[in-house]
Amino acid sequence: MTYTDSFEKGADMGPVCQSCSMPMKKDPGGGGTEADGTHSAKYCSLCYQDGAFVQPDFDAAEMQAFCVEQLQKKGMPRFMAWMFTRSIPRLERWQG
Numbered sequence: 001m002t003y004t005d006s007f008e009k010g011a012d013m014g015p016v017c018q019s020c021s022m023p024m025k026k027d028p029g030g031g032g033t034e035a036d037g038t039h040s041a042k043y044c045s046l047c048y049q050d051g052a053f054v055q056p057d058f059d060a061a062e063m064q065a066f067c068v069e070q071l072q073k074k075g076m077p078r079f080m081a082w083m084f085t086r087s088i089p090r091l092e093r094w095q096g
């Protein structure tokens with residue numbers, strides 16, 4: 001099953017990154033890292049490293065635009081990339 005298949009089917013993807021919505025099990029780094037070197041259960045390795053966000057100045061809209069761009073680089077049509085990232089503003093990082 002590919003990255004896009006799992007999204008399309010709404011399959012059980014397990015926990016997703018609470019910053020960018022990537023399924024954690026798709027994270028090549030196995031999750032972000034805390035300052036003490038342990039893995040984060042909430043954030044992926046692309047968003048969170050050594051206890052800090054990789055893009056600390058992003059807001060939810062900027063994160064979504066960034067992810068759409070990354071998915072398009074992988075060959076995904078723009079409208080699909082947008083659909084797959086539309087839940088980003090509801091994730092934990094962007095609340096409050």
Ligand SMILES: [Zn+2]
Pocket residue numbers: 017018019020021022043044045046047048
């Ligand atoms: Zn992430």
